[in-house]
Amino acid sequence: MTAPARPRLNLNDAHDSFLVERAADGDVASFEAIARRYGPLMRGYARRLTGSAADADDAVQETLLQAWNQLGDLQDGAAVKPWLMRICGRKSIDLIRKRRPVDDLDDVEPPDPAPGPERAVEQGSQMQSLVAALRKLPDEQRQCWVLKEMGGQSYEDIAETLEISTDSVRGRLSRARTTLMKEMEDWR
Amino acid sequence: MSKDQLALRVEEIITGVEGVAGLYPARSAILAGIARTLGADETLVDVDVSGSRLAVRARIAALTDTAAPRLVREVAAAIRAGLAREPDTSSLQVTVEITVCGFADTQFS
Amino acid sequence: MSNDIPDPGCGHSLDELEEYLRTGQSTAEQHYERCPECQAGLAGLRALHRLTGELAAADTEQAGSADEPWLQSILGNLRLEMRSGRSIPLSGEDPEDSFAQTEGSLVALIRSTGDDVAGATIGKCRLHGNITEPGGEVRIEVNVTAFFGYPLPAMVESLRTRIADTVRTQTELNLTDVDVSVTDVHERVGGDPRGEVNE
Numbered sequence: 001m002t003a004p005a006r007p008r009l010n011l012n013d014a015h016d017s018f019l020v021e022r023a024a025d026g027d028v029a030s031f032e033a034i035a036r037r038y039g040p041l042m043r044g045y046a047r048r049l050t051g052s053a054a055d056a057d058d059a060v061q062e063t064l065l066q067a068w069n070q071l072g073d074l075q076d077g078a079a080v081k082p083w084l085m086r087i088c089g090r091k092s093i094d095l096i097r098k099r100r101p102v103d104d105l106d107d108v109e110p111p112d113p114a115p116g117p118e119r120a121v122e123q124g125s126q127m128q129s130l131v132a133a134l135r136k137l138p139d140e141q142r143q144c145w146v147l148k149e150m151g152g153q154s155y156e157d158i159a160e161t162l163e164i165s166t167d168s169v170r171g172r173l174s175r176a177r178t179t180l181m182k183e184m185e186d187w188r
Numbered sequence: 189m190s191k192d193q194l195a196l197r198v199e200e201i202i203t204g205v206e207g208v209a210g211l212y213p214a215r216s217a218i219l220a221g222i223a224r225t226l227g228a229d230e231t232l233v234d235v236d237v238s239g240s241r242l243a244v245r246a247r248i249a250a251l252t253d254t255a256a257p258r259l260v261r262e263v264a265a266a267i268r269a270g271l272a273r274e275p276d277t278s279s280l281q282v283t284v285e286i287t288v289c290g291f292a293d294t295q296f297s
Numbered sequence: 298m299s300n301d302i303p304d305p306g307c308g309h310s311l312d313e314l315e316e317y318l319r320t321g322q323s324t325a326e327q328h329y330e331r332c333p334e335c336q337a338g339l340a341g342l343r344a345l346h347r348l349t350g351e352l353a354a355a356d357t358e359q360a361g362s363a364d365e366p367w368l369q370s371i372l373g374n375l376r377l378e379m380r381s382g383r384s385i386p387l388s389g390e391d392p393e394d395s396f397a398q399t400e401g402s403l404v405a406l407i408r409s410t411g412d413d414v415a416g417a418t419i420g421k422c423r424l425h426g427n428i429t430e431p432g433g434e435v436r437i438e439v440n441v442t443a444f445f446g447y448p449l450p451a452m453v454e455s456l457r458t459r460i461a462d463t464v465r466t467q468t469e470l471n472l473t474d475v476d477v478s479v480t481d482v483h484e485r486v487g488g489d490p491r492g493e494v495n496e
Contacts, residue, residue: 071429
């Protein structure tokens with residue numbers, strides 16, 4: 001840990017572990033620097049998971065609130081990014097659960113997350129196809145896939161987040177992968 | 189007893205405990221914002237009945253000359269004892285979440 | 298679970314190939330290298346990973362910059378919470394119960410305890426240590442502005458004792474030290490210096 005002692009340090013350039021240490025001591029500015037660094041990443045991830053811009057912002061806010069309260073539990077400050085993503089994944093799933101009756105989960109067509117016109121132009125056609133293929137997956141499989149492949153979560157974390165067994169996680173991921181690969185064969 | 193009546197009863201119990209200076213809204217501004225979008229209403233104390241469980245959430249101010257760690261336990265005990273005497277709630281399993289959010293020299297009016 | 302649809306068709310499953318890609322090793326490594334179906338499967342999986350990564354990057358870009366109003370509004374909401382500081386756990390008898398006190402409430406109490414000492418005004422007040430752990434260690438750092446004419450060593454000692462008493466009574470934290478620094482001495486002219494030095 002090479003924490004500079006000078007107070008006038010530009011926090012936006014500081015290492016995660018430095019910011020985490022200071023934020024865990026109650027320094028709001030350091031915490032906000034962490035929030036700015038990973039806010040857009042979490043927002044994009046939460047939008048992909050929840051399919052809703054409003055839910056995503058609530059998920060990010062709840063993630064940051066929990067992070068602020070539990071930063072002291074984080075052993076390795078350099079691991080703050082995966083730690084935040086794990087909380088964000090969980091908060092997103094919690095919000096999905098709260099907003100929709102449980103029995104509807106598989107029937108609801110998820111709204112397209114923020115598909116601005118500029119997006120369609122910039123995006124490669126393959127990525128569009130992936131977005132379309134993801135949308136066609138059953139919710140439970142898509143959530144598993146996004147948590148794992150975009151959120152970088154472990155089977156155990158996903159199992160805990162979704163309140164299912166790790167075997168179910170493996171099964172859902174396997175089915176999602178199979179479907180996505182099959183779709184990909186068609187694109188090529 | 190309606191949910192609001194239950195919340196008011198719990199508020200009464202808490203503020204009756206010696207050493208409690210007053211109550212703050214249990215839902216912070218941001219959680220209240222989320223609650224509003226979910227269609228929940230607001231009272232000072234948050235009560236949530238689910239099956240046979242009753243969860244109580246309160247944010248309190250403690251009197252400066254009272255030991256806060258002991259006070260929160262006394263408040264929880266008072267809530268349990270008080271609700272056990274109410275016919276509507278006597279059979280519920282009560283869980284209590286209390287946060288001391290401030291200290292004051294005198295009770296809130 | 299069988300993934301019969303796009304499995305390579307040579308007896309090895311897509312899951313096995315994914316595992317091989319993830320870990321970089323497999324007992325069937327030599328087969329994968331020779332088998333055209335497995336090679337195609339591996340290439341497909343790599344493409345899927347690459348695309349997924351690109352999609353994640355596009356999602357982040359699409360989410361906007363951290364300087365935009367959405368994050369400012371979230372941080373604004375949180376500031377209300379953060380002013381109350383961290384959550385310091387208190388113990389309960391029932392495992393279902395959850396008790397805590399806010400760091401902000403404790404800091405305010407320490408300030409007012411310190412301000413009661415004749416001639417002292419507390420400025421910065423920080424709680425150092427892992428106070429979100431039950432029974433965690435805490436070191437308290439306070440800066441004090443003293444009025445001119447009060448004997449400093451006695452004032453500092455009185456502050457240390459009173460703050461330590463308060464923390465021991467009002468928390469379950471394990472107090473290791475109270476560091477008091479006199480950062481300024483004020484002439485006793487004009488108004489109360491509290492307005493300037495209190496943060």
